[in-house]
Amino acid sequence: MLLKTKIIPLVGAVILAFSSAAFAQEETVIIGHVGPLTGPNAHIGKDNENGAKMAIDELNAKGTLIGGKKVKFVLDSEDDASDPKLATTVAQKLVDEHVNGVIGHMNSGTTIPASKIYYDAGIPQISPSATNPKYTQQGFNTAFRVVANDGQLGGTLGRYAVNTLKGKKIAVIDDRTAYGQGVAEEFAKSAKKAGASIVDNQFTTDKATDFNAILTSIKAKSPDLIFFGGMDAVGGPMLHQMDQLGIKAHFMGGDGLCTTELAKLAGTGLKDDEVVCAEAGGVPEGEKTALNDFKTAYQKKFNQEVVIYAPYVYDATMTMVQAMQEAKSADPKKYLPYLAKINHKGVTGTIAFDPKGDIKNGSLTLYTYKDGKRTLLTVTK
Known part of the structure; x- marks a missing residue:
């Protein structure tokens, strides 16, 4: 009986020590997301945020590793209300919180002024929707986009x-x-x-x-x-x-x-x-399986249809994390060079960037509306 009493605490101590070591190895990676969550464009901003949530939830559910360590991803989602001034305030807030990367902003008018703040801090930024050419013409090596430009x-x-x-x-x-x-x-x-x-x-x-x-x-x-x-x-x-x-x-x-x-x-x-x-993006009809699966999963998770950019936000997030995995680090300075030369197979197609940070071979999808429903016309380059 005395022997048992001595063994049980010893076994418990070993388990506790093992658990503590495993927990200590887990790293927290904070991904910032910015879009209009209030105001007239809030329905699009919320759609963007939902795309980021889908990516983060999926990454955490499968126990993503970076450099051999298990990672817990946290989404830090901020509202810029499509206001350029508020966008710079929010950008500085994310920099001060030492986020590992930023997905956003949604509008060109918010993305462009915020991009200088991320560049000065060395934090990679991928916009899922800003199309004004000026965004990637400023010479900021931290600025990327996953859609075609204006x-x-x-x-x-x-x-x-x-x-x-x-x-x-x-x-x-x-x-x-x-x-x-x-x-x-x-x-x-x-x-x-x-x-x-x-x-x-x-x-x-x-x-x-x-x-x-x-x-x-x-x-x-x-x-x-x-x-x-x-x-x-x-x-x-x-x-x-x-x-x-x-x-x-x-x-x-x-x-x-x-x-x-x-x-x-x-x-x-x-x-x-x-x-x-x-x-400002698109997938040819014969290659839409992954995109259609995403839209089905989105509908199930949020009980609504994709508004427009959620798949691009999802892909932007997954692209950033792939760069971290290839660099074996979530440190912005270490994974930024890998992001610049990334080749990611996403639900919206293959994502790779030119030297300015624009997506290579960006597609466009033309639509019309019939019976109140958006209807595909064609996908073109």
């Missing part, structure tokens, strides 16, 4: 407007943000080159709700196509007011317009086959 997006839409939709007289509206203005300028440049005439240029803001004045001006010019550079929260009500004013024209926009929520926001203004938009 040059590709606007250029493709401009050619499609003229060559396929036969647009000859085109009106252009933008919301004066870095994204909206950038994609509208690239579109106009491409459409003019393809032979169209830009009959009117109008401007609004990313928080506007009344477009009667600018739409009345545009109606007087009788355009056969209107392009809007901005987000769905503005584009949807704009479509509704176009319908009220009896404006008969195709309506086009970039990825900010091209969401599953547009039908709700536009109401009766969303007519079949009259809206064409482009997502």
Whole structure:
């Protein structure tokens, strides 16, 4: 009996020591995520956050190792409300918290000013959705994106407007943000080159709700196509007011317009086959198994459809973690060179970056809307 009493504490001590050693080996890696979680773009920002959560939950569930050590990933999600000033405040907060990397921001207008703060701190940043070319033209080796830029997006839409939709007289509206203005300028440049005439240029803001004045001006010019550079929260009500004013024209926009929520926001203004938009990414029909599986899992987890960028956020997160694994370290300075030369097979396709940090061979997906549902037209480069 005495012998047993001595053995049990000894065995317990050994188990405790082993558990403590195992626990001590586990490393915490903090991934920052930033997007608009409040304001008119909150539905897109929440979609982004959900994509990051899916990646983090999956990584933790499978017991991911970095340099032979088990890692616990923590998501530090912040709200920039699509406000450039708030974006820099939030960026500095993440730097001060010593995050290991950042996925975000969502808007070009927030991503660009925040990128300087991450660069100064040496923290890698992957935007899943910022398309303004300036983001990767600043010479910051910490800046990456997993979607095509406005040059590709606007250029493709401009050619499609003229060559396929036969647009000859085109009106252009933008919301004066870095994204909206950038994609509208690239579109106009491409459409003019393809032979169209830009009959009117109008401007609004990313928080506007009344477009009667600018739409009345545009109606007087009788355009056969209107392009809007901005987000769905503005584009949807704009479509509704176009319908009220009896404006008969195709309506086009970039990825900010091209969401599953547009039908709700536009109401009766969303007519079949009259809206064409482009997502700054895409997978050809024959290669969509992984993306479709992701969308099914997303629906099951969050009880809603993907709005637009969640798959790109998921891929951005997984790409960053693959770089950490290849470097055998979550230290930003150590894994940054591996991120620059990464080749990641994601649900949105293969992710690899050019020397500026832009995705190589970025795809674009063109959509229209039928019966209130976003409907695929084509995937192109």
